[in-house]
Amino acid sequence: MSMGLVEGTVFRAGKRVRITVQLLHAPTDRHIWATSYGRGFRDVLTLQKDLAEAIAHEISSQLNTRRRPRRSIARLHNTDAHEAYLKGRHCWNQRTEEGLNQSIEFYTEAISKDPGYALAYSGLADSYALLGSRRLGGIPPHEVMVKAKEAASKALHLDQTLAEAHTALAFVRFQSDWDWAGAEREFRSAIDLNPNSATSRYRYAMYLATMSRMREAMSEMKRAQELDPLSPNQKSMIGSVQYYARRYDAAEEQYRQLIHSDPDIPGPHLRLYDIYSRTGKESEAVAELQKGLALQGAEELAAALPARYSSSGFGAVKKFALQEQIRLLTEASKQDYISPIALATNYAVLGEKDKAFEWLEKAYEEHAPGLLDLDLDPDYDNLHTDKRFQNLLRRINIPQ
Numbered sequence: 001m002s003m004g005l006v007e008g009t010v011f012r013a014g015k016r017v018r019i020t021v022q023l024l025h026a027p028t029d030r031h032i033w034a035t036s037y038g039r040g041f042r043d044v045l046t047l048q049k050d051l052a053e054a055i056a057h058e059i060s061s062q063l064n065t066r067r068r069p070r071r072s073i074a075r076l077h078n079t080d081a082h083e084a085y086l087k088g089r090h091c092w093n094q095r096t097e098e099g100l101n102q103s104i105e106f107y108t109e110a111i112s113k114d115p116g117y118a119l120a121y122s123g124l125a126d127s128y129a130l131l132g133s134r135r136l137g138g139i140p141p142h143e144v145m146v147k148a149k150e151a152a153s154k155a156l157h158l159d160q161t162l163a164e165a166h167t168a169l170a171f172v173r174f175q176s177d178w179d180w181a182g183a184e185r186e187f188r189s190a191i192d193l194n195p196n197s198a199t200s201r202y203r204y205a206m207y208l209a210t211m212s213r214m215r216e217a218m219s220e221m222k223r224a225q226e227l228d229p230l231s232p233n234q235k236s237m238i239g240s241v242q243y244y245a246r247r248y249d250a251a252e253e254q255y256r257q258l259i260h261s262d263p264d265i266p267g268p269h270l271r272l273y274d275i276y277s278r279t280g281k282e283s284e285a286v287a288e289l290q291k292g293l294a295l296q297g298a299e300e301l302a303a304a305l306p307a308r309y310s311s312s313g314f315g316a317v318k319k320f321a322l323q324e325q326i327r328l329l330t331e332a333s334k335q336d337y338i339s340p341i342a343l344a345t346n347y348a349v350l351g352e353k354d355k356a357f358e359w360l361e362k363a364y365e366e367h368a369p370g371l372l373d374l375d376l377d378p379d380y381d382n383l384h385t386d387k388r389f390q391n392l393l394r395r396i397n398i399p400q
Contacts, residue, residue: 081114088123095130095233103127118162121155124148125168133175133369140337142366145176163194167203174207175369180399183207198228202237209241210372211399217241232258232265239271244376248275266295278378282314289321298328322350339363341370345379356380357388364392371396 088106091099104127110120128148132141149172155165170186173179187204190197201224208217218241225234239254252275255268269292276285286309293302301324309317326346329338344359363371374380375393383389 078114078117081110081117081120084110084113085117085120085123088120088127092123092127092130097131100127100131116158118155118158118165121151121158122162122164122168125151125155125165125172129168129171129175133171140366141339141369142176145172145367148172149176161193163190163197163200166190166193167197167200170207171203174203174210175372176367178367178372178396180211180397196227198224198231198234201227202231202233205237205241209244209376212376214241214245232262236267239268243271243275243378244373246378248279251275264295266292269295274378277314277318283309286314286317289317293321298325301325301328319350322346326350339368339370340366341368345370345377348380348383351382353383353386356383357386357392360392364395372398 084106088103088110091103091106093099104124107120107124107127110117111124114120125148128144128151131139132144132148148168152165152169152172155162156169159165166186167190170183170190173186174183177183184207187200187207190200191204194200201220205217205220205224208214208220218238221234221238221241225231225238228234235254235258239251239258242248242251242254252272255271255275258265258268259272269288273285273289273292276282276288286305290302290305293299293305301321305317305321308320326343329342329346332338340359340362344356344363347353347356347359360371360374362368374389374396375398380389
């Protein structure tokens with residue numbers, strides 16, 4: 001498959017905007033095409049449309065790819081609303097609690113300036129859904145997922161042809177409603193409307209992995225990575241799919257790439273700890289656990305690990321870390337919302353099955369998003385032979 005790379009620069013001077021773009025053949029870095037556009041800032045939405053059409057035309061003609069027209073409702077929007085929307089997308093891409101809350105403020109501002117702006121409602125849905133699925137902040141996932149669904153439905157009421165809104169609604173139906181058929185229908189609608197949306201394909205891959213359709217999931221993830229090769233989300237998702245498939249060497253490679261690009265994210269370090277724990281690399285596991293916990297803010301716990309490993313061995317380190325994390329989560333739950341999945345996972349790995357199932361039942365009552373990985377996550381392997389585990393899977397009713 002030939003791959004093209006679009007590079008560009010944006011300059012704004014007063015009320016004028018100029019965009020310069022060039023199209024490159026990615027494998028060879030060969031220059032194919034370049035142009036520039038200038039408009040008054042009030043015409044920026046028209047400029048965006050003209051630029052998208054020009055790039056699509058050049059990709060179609062120069063790279064011989066078959067262009068599939070995207071059906072959309074032609075409607076000009078308030079420029080200030082659009083600027084607020086773009087700021088919201090920037091904050092949303094940070095994937096942090098602070099960034100997501102800021103994005104909600106910007107989307108709300110965009111809607112106040114233009115109540116008919118479907119993209120702003122879609123962005124609002126994305127931010128609420130990500131807050132719920134990532135279990136960030138002190139709000140139970142169900143509460144933010146309800147807001148996400150309302151915003152996505154409003155976006156679709158305004159524009160049924162908006163791929164982003166279909167993706168947002170699909171994500172809520174998947175993660176919160178557990179409406180498997182409805183979620184897949186919305187994902188397919190989104191991809192049909194915009195086959196080149198990396199977000200749609202990335203989230204559809206999450207759905208497919210949960211349905212144990214791993215080959216399809218990897219196909220969608222590879223396509224998403226082609227569309228957005230620098231996205232850390234794509235690498236993380238590929239790592240997760242490989243990890244759940246017990247392909248630990250391939251998963252390790254993805255998480256190492258993530259750490260290379262952003263060493264301050266705790267998740268990849270903690271996942272490497274899981275991988276090394278399962279592959280007998282005990283000293284490497286302790287080192288990654290120490291880094292991950294320190295980045296999470298548990299510096300005292302992290303600092304205590306090397307000495308305990310030296311004196312008592314890896315088993316003692318693992319038990320100590322699990323018990324301390326349970327203690328910290330229990331204390332935090334007195335002040336803030338803590339997902340029952342976090343406690344259930346630690347109890348499951350610790351081997352305290354009754355406690356694990358107690359928290360899994362709470363997760364079931366809340367439709368906690370993390371529960372959908374129950375049959376895939378190696379952390380729950382030692383629960384598989386328990387009748388309560390099979391009963392829980394039947395109630396979640398994920399198609400096999």
